[in-house]
Amino acid sequence: MGSFIGVFSIVILKERCIKVYDSMSSSRTNRKFSFEIQKLFKILSKYLESSGFFEQNDRTNWSVLESYQGRKKSHPFEVKCVTDIAQQTSNNCGFFVVVYVEFLNDGLQIPPYGIISQYLRMRYVSLL
Template identity: 65%
Template sequence: MPWHVKDDVYVPVNSNVEFHWVLTVVALKERCIKVYDFMSSNRSSRKLSSEIQKMATMLPKYLELSGFFEQNERTNWLVLKCYQGKNKSHPFEVSHVTGIAQQESSSLDCGIFIVSYTEYLSDGLQVPSWGISSDTLRLRYASLL
């Protein structure tokens, strides 16, 4: 499905230095990248921050070159408040979402959390602040397969 008919695009992002993934949601109508980090350590956040800043800078240029902003039969992008006063290559704002359930610091459950959060968000639900069990999620997704 083309970008210009979507409101949100879900993108998993990996830290180059560690085996850690976060979910980013590119909210096109808000000109914002929302970051869902399931591990609250400052060390991983600092490393991911540079990766996400790169995406926030490169994404508008890609959208401009691909003709995204000219696709306005569904949304007139340039009249949205968050696009006004900014040129097409101005970086997207980055927002780190807080108050969300966290994985255990020693676990490698990033993939399970990405799938779970994507499911919550795409269904229009709030991500819980606690109570996500990676064991339960593994069983659930295995049964769906």
């Protein structure tokens, strides 16, 4: 059985930033996936530029945003690994990603500890 890692990212276009949430944050995990994550986000920058995304100014004038000034459109986004968030203690990767998404969707900060997985699992089952 292979190991799974619960990682998800949020792209914040206006800040030219990508926040990475890792449910098993460790120096070993971060080193192993940091290079792959950086490659994907370089590809994202190039795709947005080549697709003409930044020329679509009907909602956002990208050139006036501070995070875009003085940078080429293909310049990679800044990657920020979010720290001080609750970490899984067993193989609950998918569950932790769901919990992170729920917290963020509700406009809440992910707590550094205290996620009671049994309670949340029962809650999710009852919602289904």
